[in-house]
Amino acid sequence: MNARVLPYVLILPVTAFLCLFFLYPFVLVAKQAFSTGDGFTLDNFRQVVGYWKFPISLQNTLLLAAAVVPVQLALALLMATMVNKMQRGRDLVLYVWTIPLGISDLAAGIIWLAIFEQSGFLNSMLSGLGVVDRPVNFLSYQHPGVVFLAIALAEIWRATAIMLVILVAGIGLIPKEYYEAAEVFGASPWKRFTRITLPLLRPSLQTALVLRVILAFEVFAVVLALGGTLFPVLMSETYAYQFDLLDSGAAAAMALIILAISIGFTLIILRALRVPKGATI
Amino acid sequence: MAEIQIKNVAKRFGSYQALHDINLTIQDQEFMVLLGASGCGKTTLLRIIAGLETATEGEVWIGGRRVDHLPPKDRGIAMVFQNYAVFPHLTVFENIGFGLRMQKLPNDEVKRRVERTAGLMHIDQLLGRYSGELSGGQRQRVAVARALAMEPDVILMDEPLSNLDALLRMEMRAELKGVLAESNTTAIYVTHDQVEAMSMADRISVMHQGKIVQAASPIEVYRNPAAEFVAGFIGNPPMNFLPATPAGDGKWTVAGQILDGPSRTTPLHFAIRPEDLRPADTGLAATVKVVEPLGAHLLVTCSVDGALFRAVLDSDLTVRRGDTLTLAPQPDRVRWFDPETTLAVA
Numbered sequence: 238m239n240a241r242v243l244p245y246v247l248i249l250p251v252t253a254f255l256c257l258f259f260l261y262p263f264v265l266v267a268k269q270a271f272s273t274g275d276g277f278t279l280d281n282f283r284q285v286v287g288y289w290k291f292p293i294s295l296q297n298t299l300l301l302a303a304a305v306v307p308v309q310l311a312l313a314l315l316m317a318t319m320v321n322k323m324q325r326g327r328d329l330v331l332y333v334w335t336i337p338l339g340i341s342d343l344a345a346g347i348i349w350l351a352i353f354e355q356s357g358f359l360n361s362m363l364s365g366l367g368v369v370d371r372p373v374n375f376l377s378y379q380h381p382g383v384v385f386l387a388i389a390l391a392e393i394w395r396a397t398a399i400m401l402v403i404l405v406a407g408i409g410l411i412p413k414e415y416y417e418a419a420e421v422f423g424a425s426p427w428k429r430f431t432r433i434t435l436p437l438l439r440p441s442l443q444t445a446l447v448l449r450v451i452l453a454f455e456v457f458a459v460v461l462a463l464g465g466t467l468f469p470v471l472m473s474e475t476y477a478y479q480f481d482l483l484d485s486g487a488a489a490a491m492a493l494i495i496l497a498i499s500i501g502f503t504l505i506i507l508r509a510l511r512v513p514k515g516a517t518i
Numbered sequence: 519m520a521e522i523q524i525k526n527v528a529k530r531f532g533s534y535q536a537l538h539d540i541n542l543t544i545q546d547q548e549f550m551v552l553l554g555a556s557g558c559g560k561t562t563l564l565r566i567i568a569g570l571e572t573a574t575e576g577e578v579w580i581g582g583r584r585v586d587h588l589p590p591k592d593r594g595i596a597m598v599f600q601n602y603a604v605f606p607h608l609t610v611f612e613n614i615g616f617g618l619r620m621q622k623l624p625n626d627e628v629k630r631r632v633e634r635t636a637g638l639m640h641i642d643q644l645l646g647r648y649s650g651e652l653s654g655g656q657r658q659r660v661a662v663a664r665a666l667a668m669e670p671d672v673i674l675m676d677e678p679l680s681n682l683d684a685l686l687r688m689e690m691r692a693e694l695k696g697v698l699a700e701s702n703t704t705a706i707y708v709t710h711d712q713v714e715a716m717s718m719a720d721r722i723s724v725m726h727q728g729k730i731v732q733a734a735s736p737i738e739v740y741r742n743p744a745a746e747f748v749a750g751f752i753g754n755p756p757m758n759f760l761p762a763t764p765a766g767d768g769k770w771t772v773a774g775q776i777l778d779g780p781s782r783t784t785p786l787h788f789a790i791r792p793e794d795l796r797p798a799d800t801g802l803a804a805t806v807k808v809v810e811p812l813g814a815h816l817l818v819t820c821s822v823d824g825a826l827f828r829a830v831l832d833s834d835l836t837v838r839r840g841d842t843l844t845l846a847p848q849p850d851r852v853r854w855f856d857p858e859t860t861l862a863v864a
């Protein structure tokens with residue numbers, strides 16, 4: 238077969254698959270979002286944005302992302318640096334650290350629920366130590382801070398590894414000679430990290446951050462397990478429109494809003510961490 | 519003052535002994551070349567001096583100070599790496615100024631020094647570029663400028679020219695030698711290229727299997743190799759060897775000829791450089807195998823008494839494959855080696 242045509246033929250099945258199961262439903266969702274039965278309208282968007290729970294769920298989602306992603310980034314960088322320094326047993330440590338990746342987000346939420354709920358590990362421990370005399374219901378409306386903390390912890394525990402694997406691969410690509418040159422020219426370990434590792438890691442940081450931030454805006458099952466309705470987020474509102482209120486137009490509008498926010502942040506991250514032409518490894 | 523002393527340095531990687539008991543003194547402002555085949559331990563020794571590797575045994579002194587417990591930055595050294603290690607995310611300016619920034623020098627001082635060294639290395643036009651926009655030769659210049667900008671006592675270079683093409687290498691060789699002589703630094707230069715070593719060095723240390731076999735001026739290493747390895751390694755083509763048996767009274771039988779030599783009673787190896795042979799009436803009988811005209815000279819590969827033997831002859835001569843030449847060695851250029859120790863015999 239003609240060598241010019243062959244690559245296109247080879248990617249055809251995947252492209253067709255994506256068009257059928259991604260692009261087509263996406264168009265349907267967009268159509269739903271922009272119509273209420275009689276032609277093009279923004280009514281669905283007006284409705285969801287005007288609802289009293291929208292600002293609070295947007296705020297919760299953003300707050301959660303702002304609390305979780307930087308901590309995860311710092312943790313993943315620290316862990317990746319440590320793994321990279323290891324001579325032996327590196328793969329084993331990596332496997333252990335990435336175990337949470339293999340657990341579904343709902344399961345992760347339930348694991349942390351088992352820790353925080355009224356009859357959970359935390360309460361048994363506290364009463365065992367005599368800190369509290371009867372079990373406290375941490376995950377109630379009386380303790381919004383604890384609810385937030387529990388969700389943030391569960392998210393950090395669950396999804397740091399996704400950044401870790403990307404960063405480990407990225408750090409492994411940086412030639413050792415750069416570190417030696419930096420050391421000879423007087424850079425301390427911290428300076429080597431900030432002046433060599435971080436800038437040379439930009440492409441991996443981009444990927445890791447984009448992936449993680451998008452996931453952060455889609456946070457759902459962990460929140461549902463730990464916070465229930467106490468902590469509304471964009472995704473749980475979308476779910477409520479679709480399955481509780483059976484308003485698929487509004488749900489579609491919410492989905493598009495989440496998509497728009499994700500795209501916005503993706504562009505910001507790509508722009509902030511861009512590598513100038515000619516400055517790649 | 520930055521004299522370098524290496525005292526009894528040994529290095530083991532696990533069970534592999536990369537360096538054996540190295541002792542070497544490099545004078546202040548001397549240009550010392552470490553020369554040896556790939557894998558002989560040149561880079562390891564350089565990295566021990568730099569502080570990027572720790573010696574298993576021994577001491578390193580720079581400028582009268584013991585430095586082997588100090589980190590690289592406190593040793594007063596700068597280094598040019600084999601693959602340049604020019605930081606890809608920094609401009610040429612920031613690359614050259616990297617060490618100065620780490621020393622927290624004021625901006626105008628950084629600028630002054632970067633511009634001066636960039637001028638020395640003829641890269642003042644490139645200060646705004648990234649390394650991805652530079653040729654190999656330009657990157658090389660940046661790496662040297664970055665080292666010079668530190669105004670170090672000692673500059674260490676690990677095969678800095680090995681990634682350049684032949685013409686550029688020759689050009690950079692002369693330029694580097696000039697710039698370093700100007701800068702009054704002590705230099706240690708690692709190479710496996712003997713032409714580079716001969717042309718640049720004040721002194722050459724020839725390394726072989728983790729040992730320094732000879733440390734002497736280029737002409738000394740060339741004329742009076744201390745061991746058979748040096749004789750066979752230096753010179754292109756290298757020295758010729760023939761077995762010699764004692765014929766009594768300082769006379770030796772070499773390929774059926776009687777030659778003058780040292781007074782010894784055990785067999786020796788006779789050695790002569792290919793360019794120290796002349797066609798004459800009496801001498802070694804050589805059967806010509808290959809003739810290679812090199813323009814200025816004729817490289818003739820022959821067989822003498824069954825052994826491989828090369829001669830560099832005048833290009834006016836007509837020599838054909840199969841001819842038998844009589845080659846007379848220039849008496850004062852003949853060297854003798856003890857086959858037991860492989861060392862030179864006076």
Ligand SMILES: Nc1ncnc2c1ncn2[C@@H]1O[C@H](COP(=O)(O)OP(=O)(O)O)[C@@H](O)[C@H]1O
Binds near residue numbers: 531558559560561563
């Ligand atoms: N980090 C290391 N671990 C194990 N062996 C090494 C290491 N570095 C060098 N060696 C070995 O030491 C010997 C000398 O290496 P090197 O100093 O790089 O030689 P050269 O620079 O002369 O080519 C080689 O046989 C090499 O395989």
Ligand SMILES: [Mg+2]
Binds near residue numbers: 557560561562
């Ligand atoms: Mg080497």
